[in-house]
Amino acid sequence: MPPYEPVIGLEVHAQLLTRSKAFCGCSTAFGAPPNSQVCPVCLGLPGSLPVLNGAAVTLAVRAALALGCLIRPRSVFARKHYFYADQPKGYQISQYDEPFSFGGHLDIAGKRVRITRVHMEEDAGKTIHASGGDSVVDLNRSGVPLIEIVGEPDLRSGAEAAEYLRALRELLLFIGVNDGHLEEGSFRCDANVSIRPVGETKLGTRVELKNINSIRFVEKAIEHEVLRQIDERGAGRALHQETRGWDEKTGTTYSLRSKEEAQDYRYFPDPDLPPLLLPLAFVEEVRAGTSELPAAKRARFVTVLGLSPASAETLTQHPHIAAFFEEAATLSGEPQKAASFVQTEVLRDATTHGPEVDLPITAAQVAGILALVKAETISGKQAKEVYARLRDDARAGEPLASPDALVQRLGMAQLSGDDAIESVCSAVVLANPRQAAAFRAGKEALLGFFVGLVMKETRGSANPAKVNATLRRLLGSS
Numbered sequence: 001m002p003p004y005e006p007v008i009g010l011e012v013h014a015q016l017l018t019r020s021k022a023f024c025g026c027s028t029a030f031g032a033p034p035n036s037q038v039c040p041v042c043l044g045l046p047g048s049l050p051v052l053n054g055a056a057v058t059l060a061v062r063a064a065l066a067l068g069c070l071i072r073p074r075s076v077f078a079r080k081h082y083f084y085a086d087q088p089k090g091y092q093i094s095q096y097d098e099p100f101s102f103g104g105h106l107d108i109a110g111k112r113v114r115i116t117r118v119h120m121e122e123d124a125g126k127t128i129h130a131s132g133g134d135s136v137v138d139l140n141r142s143g144v145p146l147i148e149i150v151g152e153p154d155l156r157s158g159a160e161a162a163e164y165l166r167a168l169r170e171l172l173l174f175i176g177v178n179d180g181h182l183e184e185g186s187f188r189c190d191a192n193v194s195i196r197p198v199g200e201t202k203l204g205t206r207v208e209l210k211n212i213n214s215i216r217f218v219e220k221a222i223e224h225e226v227l228r229q230i231d232e233r234g235a236g237r238a239l240h241q242e243t244r245g246w247d248e249k250t251g252t253t254y255s256l257r258s259k260e261e262a263q264d265y266r267y268f269p270d271p272d273l274p275p276l277l278l279p280l281a282f283v284e285e286v287r288a289g290t291s292e293l294p295a296a297k298r299a300r301f302v303t304v305l306g307l308s309p310a311s312a313e314t315l316t317q318h319p320h321i322a323a324f325f326e327e328a329a330t331l332s333g334e335p336q337k338a339a340s341f342v343q344t345e346v347l348r349d350a351t352t353h354g355p356e357v358d359l360p361i362t363a364a365q366v367a368g369i370l371a372l373v374k375a376e377t378i379s380g381k382q383a384k385e386v387y388a389r390l391r392d393d394a395r396a397g398e399p400l401a402s403p404d405a406l407v408q409r410l411g412m413a414q415l416s417g418d419d420a421i422e423s424v425c426s427a428v429v430l431a432n433p434r435q436a437a438a439f440r441a442g443k444e445a446l447l448g449f450f451v452g453l454v455m456k457e458t459r460g461s462a463n464p465a466k467v468n469a470t471l472r473r474l475l476g477s478s
């Protein structure tokens, strides 16, 4: 049996973060009662006319530019015809042979994945097959603006596909185009999977995997589908072009229907919508207004702020976390200390909901804590306590306190006066003459014993460097 290689191309549908739909003024808010966000246009009633949402165009162009695509100055909306209960017009407004952008790429570890095109389209409604055989339709999603990002078949494994999806989701989240909510259907992926003998350049018969709502499941479904196709070929059976679903319970793919060809959709230009004109000046304005991309931000954190690549990776996992860290770094003037504190303390208590992140304290409070440590007012250990206290206060709805005021109120200031430290240290040394003699006789490890006693005595508030120096002097060869 010849060894086969998998060939995978992904089509991603991402919802554009607009308040209203693509061609009418209905709200796009998630979670409203069924059919409460509809009007004659998105219900597909005869005589209603679509009007293009300008904000959706800006977001679509921003995404295409971030993916390195070229923008067509003139593109066309087309009708893609098919009948389904959640598509009352009988067609979906999309773009076909003249999409607004083409020819981009997305880089994943060590690999450039080519992007065929990014085009605009509207979403369909949702059919819900209820128990007892009834089916109901919710048209709140009907007309929600989407971009479809069509990738070239450059991926060779389920793991690569998952990495591509994570990178794409992150990119769209960072530039404010999409909220990355797979479970709410605002970021969805279809995977075209085929196999071919190694060395063959023609594409094999492809199977489309549809409606998979997690990146991990996409990875598993692709890996399973590749093995299924190799088994079929190995058994001498032909593969059919079809659409298959993923059953998470059984860990297998199953046939949904034979796949339509483009000509089955009877595409033609939508006569209700004029061509979409994107003048160069508009495109450049969008380009200039696009925030820094995640890869560029990571590189800057490493080269300019001196973070390790691992820290840069952690702190750019979400645009709000990156912004929080940058603010703390700027306010404190200590990017590396800010990075370490945000990673070890703040991120443990942070929770992410799509485009939003709940951070337990403010960046200014982080900078305030770092300033107290730098001034040796508190120790590193006390910094963690101050943080925990500020976090608990914020959660309890207490007014925002400055770390400085908190430290004063709690009397937490570290014992750093030389006389105070000296008197505690000498009391400890005098109380433990046996250990002091052993240390002087060369048992260096006993220094830790004395430091521990001093810290216990001062309830952790003594400056450790000063305690060490004082003890060494008192226990010195004298």
Ligand SMILES: [Zn+2]
Binding pocket: 021, 024, 025, 026, 037, 038, 039, 040, 041, 042, 043, 143
């Ligand atoms: Zn509407």
